[in-house]
Amino acid sequence: MADGDLRAAVAAGVLGAEELYAQLLRSVVEVARAIFGAKASSIFLLDEEADELVFAAVCGEGEEHLVGTRIPSSTGIAGWVLVTRQPLVLEDLANDPRFARDVAEATGYVPSGLMAVPLLHEERALGVLQVLDRPKRSRFTLQEMELLGLFANQAAIAVDLLQRAREARAVLQEDESVVARLAEAVRALPDEKREAGLKLLASLESVLRD
Amino acid sequence: MAEPEAPQVEEEEEEELPAWSLPADAVERIGIPVEWPERVDREWAWGGSTGKGVKVCILDSGVEAGHPLVGEVAGAWAVSLGEDEQAIVEEDDQGDQCGHGTACAGIVRALAPDAELYSVRVLGAGYTGSGPVLLAGLRWSIEQGFHVINMSLSTTKKQFAAVLHELADSAYFRRTVLVASAHNMPVESFPWKFSSVVSVGSHELDDAFTLFSNPDPPVEFFARGVDLDVAWLGGSTIRVTGNSFATPHVSGFCALVLGKHPELTPFQLKNVLYLVSDNVGGGRG
Structure with a gap:
């Protein structure tokens, strides 16, 4: 294989990885939404260099064009979940005036309920997955919490794998x-x-x- | 900004004994005047107690002082990293950056209405520095002599595990009870797994005083953590689920017990929690 061919192959690999990565994130939010029958789901990924959370994918209610929006990495609900590594389930959030205002400004959609779970793989905290407005049942159950954790774990493994592949390919490209x-x-x-x-x-x- | 006023630590009597041994003539001097009943129950453990005199620190996102379910916050500090990576502890007037710390404070207040609540905010300074900030905040809080430190935070970074372990042990010997949220996701995290802390997971029952001891640790206790109403930002209340809300219930129980039995060490306190658990016998059977 000539140098030129190899270069083309590497470039195609990198392009493929980007496409695959976007597909994966999209799939994660779609499955999360489907599992819980929720109105929407979104994923924030940690940009370690900028120390910020980046709105990386969304499905359902919410603005697709806001993908790429950045928020602080250690404040608000997503920041708390990322730093503490603890999942949270919150209902009646519209009662909190600051949350309603901030979220409305950021996404144009104010959920009344939110499940947020950290994406953790080994020592790395990769981001936060949110499931918005699951249908209200009589009581939340620990089984749902466990399901959320298990799914987040699977998603985190996939995201970590693809992130590492992207990083490796980027180096390869350079x-x-x-x-x-x-x-x-x-x-x-x-x-x-x-x-x-x-x-x-x-x-x-x-x-x-x- | 005024210097933060540290909570008063009771002066301990000067140590007369050799640190690691006990001479025969010293035996009489170390009598510990505590009477254990035949059976420890909740009446003995905290009957009549309101948590008065007990200092509870909420190591979290800050606390919204004056929230109707929280009331007075006796002191609030924020931990951040300076340019030289040294931790800075300053008086905090930012309130709560998330709502979670306020929720925890409200839960402790509901169980132990006369406990003194303090806030040490270790969130808000970015994710990257959150490990060192957590360590610095925990170290500082232990040095202040709080009786109970409620912490929902954990780290997955192994590099912090050894220092966290030392801090947890130092709290244990200084009679500061660390109450930490168990992590129910399939990753290794700290400090909740250390035996010198009291670790808490959630049960599903809708009762704030229901407590279970886990016969299958490392999670040691289960408290109410599913679908409960808690204090949140702006004077609001919301409905929540998570181990991090079970934890302040146990901090509240610790405040009640220590309000009545201030002489108990963390080890003995953990035993009392065990004995008054609903599945052990000293509960409300």
């Missing part, structure tokens, strides 16, 4: 000529040496990650 040469060198190795070459690369990766 350094594509070096990586492309390396990949070509490994590809060109005879079969009996390729395994050793791959092992060497794995060791290198582990050293670089430490």
Whole structure:
């Protein structure tokens, strides 16, 4: 494979990852909404560099064009959930005048009820998933809380995996000529040496990650 | 801004004994005048107590003072990180940045109406610095000699676990009870799992005084945490669910017990909570 072909393949991979990433986030909010029969669901992801939460996907009520809006990472309900790593379920939120005003300004939709759960994978806190206005039943149950936690866990694993892939691909894109040469060198190795070459690369990766 | 007035810590008598041993002639001097009944029940544990004289610290998002369900907040401080990454503790006039701290304060107030409530705000300074801020806020709160510290916060960062462990143990030996929300998501988190703290999860019953001891730790107690009305911002009330609302119930029970039995250590207090749990026998059977 020529350098140009490899570069094209890497670029296609990165583009594919972006598309896949958006699809995944969209799928997470859609499934969350469906599980709870809620009016809407949204996801905030942590931008560690800016130390802010970014409105990353929404479905149902709420404004799609607000995707990309940023909010503080440690205030408000989403900030509290992110920092404390504790899920919260809140009803009658419209009673809180500040919440109603702030949220109306931010999204144009004021939910009366909200479930918020942190997206955690291993040591990382990735963001906050919100499920808005589930139908009011007589009482909330711990079973629903558990379901919320289990789903958030699954979503967090997927988001973490894709985030890491994106980061790796971004690095690959930046350094594509070096990586492309390396990949070509490994590809060109005879079969009996390729395994050793791959092992060497794995060791290198582990050293670089430490 | 005035210097924050730290809560008064009772002066302890000067230590006369060697720290790690007990000479024979000192045995008489360490008598502990406490009478345990044949059976510890709620009447013995907190009958007649209102939590008076007990200082309860809400380590959270701040507390809205003057909320009808909270009343007076005896002191409020905020923890942040300075430019040199050193923690700064300042008097706090920002109130509550979320609503959660106010909810916790209201729950403690409802159970222990005469307890003194203090707020130490460890949220609002960003996510990135939240670990060091939590550690600094907890350390400072322990140094102030609060009797009970209510904390819903946990961290998943292993780098903070050892320091949190030391802080939890130091609180334990200083007779400060740390009451921490258990984390019911499938990740490793701290400090609720440490044995020197009292960890709390939720039960589903609609009664503020129902308490269960968990025979299968690490979560040690279950208190009311599902679908309850709590104080929120702007003088409002909302309906909530979460372990973080069960926790201040147990902080309230601790305030009631310590209001009546101030001599109890955190270990003994935890035992009293166990003995008065509804599933143990000292409850209301």
